[in-house]
Amino acid sequence: MPQLPGLLKGLGVTARTAVRTLFPKRGMRTLIPAPQQGSVTVQYPHEKEAPPDRARGVIALHEENCTACMLCSRSCPDWCIYIEGHKVKAPPRRAGGKARTVNVVDRFDIDYALCMYCGICVDVCPFDALFWTPEYEYSEPHIADLLHDRIRLGEWMETVPEFLAYEPGSEQKVRTVPDFGPDDMAPVRKLGAGEAGPVRKLGAGEASATGGAGG
Numbered sequence: 001m002p003q004l005p006g007l008l009k010g011l012g013v014t015a016r017t018a019v020r021t022l023f024p025k026r027g028m029r030t031l032i033p034a035p036q037q038g039s040v041t042v043q044y045p046h047e048k049e050a051p052p053d054r055a056r057g058v059i060a061l062h063e064e065n066c067t068a069c070m071l072c073s074r075s076c077p078d079w080c081i082y083i084e085g086h087k088v089k090a091p092p093r094r095a096g097g098k099a100r101t102v103n104v105v106d107r108f109d110i111d112y113a114l115c116m117y118c119g120i121c122v123d124v125c126p127f128d129a130l131f132w133t134p135e136y137e138y139s140e141p142h143i144a145d146l147l148h149d150r151i152r153l154g155e156w157m158e159t160v161p162e163f164l165a166y167e168p169g170s171e172q173k174v175r176t177v178p179d180f181g182p183d184d185m186a187p188v189r190k191l192g193a194g195e196a197g198p199v200r201k202l203g204a205g206e207a208s209a210t211g212g213a214g215g
Contacts, residue, residue: 053164055134056117058148060156061108065129068103072121072130080114081121082107108150113143133159 068085
């Protein structure tokens with residue numbers, strides 16, 4: 001149960017926000033309500049905002065790239081991806097080679113009633129078969145219709161945006177570890193709790209800093 005002073009303070013904030021929304025020009029002094037001008041809420045579906053470039057809407061399937069490896073299904077924390085497939089013989093890649101065994105996808109379903117849009121399946125796919133699209137208007141009156149099969153997931157590929165260049169500074173930074181030679185000794189100082197000191201390779205039979213034999 002919240003304390004009474006805090007509850008009254010919260011009600012005051014709500015009341016001031018309501019007054020600014022209903023009377024956006026001069027507060028209640030105008031006595032002319034204009035909630036359309038003071039509201040910051042988009043009146044969906046009459047008004048629609050363009051989603052960001054990398055918005056997580058629906059996931060599309062490029063079936064030609066899928067090998068039914070089950071990696072996305074095993075990595076999904078919600079267990080909302082269902083995959084079935086079978087193996088077939090494929091011709092060799094080059095003349096004189098052996099016939100190959102490949103997987104063919106029979107079923108690829110994503111249950112968006114369970115999906116939490118974490119994006120793990122898109123990240124772990126090693127064959128670029130899953131893609132994010134910014135499309136978000138796929139609500140259904142029946143929850144069972146949120147199960148998208150491979151046909152419908154393939155149709156979402158039409159809404160996949162073009163690749164966008166990464167933002168400046170987002171490249172992965174490679175951390176270099178200094179490697180002291182056998183004749184170079186780093187300065188010795190006392191280290192604080194949880195602090196790591198400089199390290200160098202030990203030669204054969206050379207004692208380490210803790211008194212043990214170097215190996």
